[in-house]
Amino acid sequence: MEEDILWATSVVDRRAALDEREEAEGQVRKISSDLRSEIVDLGGAENIIELCMKKKIRNKTAKAPKDPMDVPVGPVEQGEFLKAAAQGKIEVVEKFLEDGGDPNICDEFRKTALHQAALEDHAKIVEKLLDKGADINFKDRLDSRAVHWACRGGSLSALKALQDRGADINVRDKVRQNNQKYIKIRCMRNIIKFSPVQLLSSPLHVATRTGHSDVVQHLLTSGSNINAKDWEGDTALHDAVRLNRYKIVKLLILAGADMQIKNAEGITATEQVKQWQFDTKETLEKLEQM
Numbered sequence: 001m002e003e004d005i006l007w008a009t010s011v012v013d014r015r016a017a018l019d020e021r022e023e024a025e026g027q028v029r030k031i032s033s034d035l036r037s038e039i040v041d042l043g044g045a046e047n048i049i050e051l052c053m054k055k056k057i058r059n060k061t062a063k064a065p066k067d068p069m070d071v072p073v074g075p076v077e078q079g080e081f082l083k084a085a086a087q088g089k090i091e092v093v094e095k096f097l098e099d100g101g102d103p104n105i106c107d108e109f110r111k112t113a114l115h116q117a118a119l120e121d122h123a124k125i126v127e128k129l130l131d132k133g134a135d136i137n138f139k140d141r142l143d144s145r146a147v148h149w150a151c152r153g154g155s156l157s158a159l160k161a162l163q164d165r166g167a168d169i170n171v172r173d174k175v176r177q178n179n180q181k182y183i184k185i186r187c188m189r190n191i192i193k194f195s196p197v198q199l200l201s202s203p204l205h206v207a208t209r210t211g212h213s214d215v216v217q218h219l220l221t222s223g224s225n226i227n228a229k230d231w232e233g234d235t236a237l238h239d240a241v242r243l244n245r246y247k248i249v250k251l252l253i254l255a256g257a258d259m260q261i262k263n264a265e266g267i268t269a270t271e272q273v274k275q276w277q278f279d280t281k282e283t284l285e286k287l288e289q290m
Helices: 002-042 045-060 078-087 090-098 113-119 123-131 146-152 156-164 203-209 213-221 236-242 246-254 269-289
Strands: 183-187 190-194
Touching: 002 246, 078 090, 078 113, 090 123, 113 123, 113 146, 113 156, 123 156, 146 156, 146 203, 146 213, 156 213, 203 213, 203 236, 213 246, 236 246, 236 269
Parallel strands: none
Antiparallel strands: 183 190
């Protein structure tokens, strides 16, 4: 088992290094091309020097400080309340709640102020809403809870605030939208099948797919089910490899993720990493020939 872990992490490191190399070389080529284009478009070096001088002057100009937001005097409308929760305007949120507003009102997608604040990592607003009776398990139209939205936004402070109030870090999102087995959509010449059964995503799945490694690390240390499967049988490790989340792949492997679990297509994370290894070797050979 230790040999498997060492092999997998070494492949991940090589793959990450290769991607960084390709990205750096591409960026150098782009910068060089952009500079040549700008010199031609701007009419030579003299114009460039003049533009640089103007930019320095603009950067020295201090921006006027913004006035602190006053506490709203009149009643706060529901839409304004939801918007304030997303924007971190705690004074507006407090005014709405103090006037007897319902903390669980939602928009057309059933997203509440708690969902909005969790997504944007406004931990103080999360705590205020919960103090005033916000439902920590309120589901949006896809049955995502606030904990899902915190992981989607990489909102570690909000996630911790939710956990302190008893949020389940292994909860899943929606099971089924309707009674159809599959929805078929024609795209160009191809028929693409989408299952109306939702992803059954845990917060760990969500944080992995969105690439928030600090949230993944926190979930793992908090006892999240590392080998939980979504409706396609994918674990967080399957997702991390598929999406090239190198740091998260290493975190999951070193935390003990099972590399031999098969998804619905019968593919293991080990097989995915082997494909990485093959692709890396092929790409390196091509680079050497350039």
